[in-house]
Amino acid sequence: MDGQAFGHDAPFYLPQGDECDIFAAAHASHLPLLLKGPTGCGKTRFVAHMAARIGRPLHTVACHDDLSAADLIGRYLLKGGETVWVDGPLTRAVREGAICYLDEVVEARKDVAVVLHPLTDDRRILPIDRTGEELHAGPGFMLVASYNPGYQNILKTLKPSTRQRFLSVDLGFPAPAHEVPVVMRESGIDESRATLLVRIAGKLRALKGQDLEEGVSTRLVVYAAVLIAGGMGFDRAVRIAMIEPLTDDPEIRAGLLDLVAALAG
């Protein structure tokens, strides 16, 4: 498996396509990268894998609707009666020439975009107004952002002026031929049960938009497989890892359980 081949420290990641080459090329060319894809499709794992392969430290920021520019850049804090400047994760990444991963970047407050713009075009600078510094990002620095287009709503979407500063890669749900080895490797279960779990996942994903808001993620398929590897019965593991997390509606749940029973035979 490809993911294993790179260094001892790189977490396992099985590429879906040419995303590893794209990431490496983006890093080498000093260009930022946007990863699009549903929850649990491997975005975070991919970034961790590539950071290890490229050999740069990784600073991950989980963006939320209260995340401000100051949270990324840093702030003055009181320490032992003195006011000291403390770098935020973005500033630290720029100083270190690290990879900064902004997870679910659309969630962040609007002032974050203002900070990202000069850093994601050819200037590659981070002005820190509070300290009067202007940092120039070195060759090691890279900004990676992710977002899940499925959660997008009218209020939360990336402005074209932000979006068009990033190269973009779409990581959708993996094809079965790709997901089966991921599930086997992550859990240790055999191929026949992994194949059945992935087949069930495929059927559940086909219901997205009808009964389900979001298809079952690879993460949940791995959870089911891990439970099975730990000795739990197949049906029970599927129910608690792959059905219950998808819906609170008892009727839909019953329908999904019937579907699984038919597939698992």
Ligand SMILES: Nc1ncnc2c1ncn2[C@@H]1O[C@H](COP(=O)(O)OP(=O)(O)OP(=O)(O)O)[C@@H](O)[C@H]1O
């Ligand atoms: N290509 C892959 N190679 C190896 N493991 C994978 C791959 N895709 C998914 N996984 C597995 O799925 C799990 C979830 O992936 P990850 O946490 O990277 O998802 P994500 O896209 O970051 O999700 P979210 O948007 O919810 O943060 C991983 O812990 C791993 O077990």
Ligand SMILES: [Mg+2]
């Ligand atoms: Mg993630």
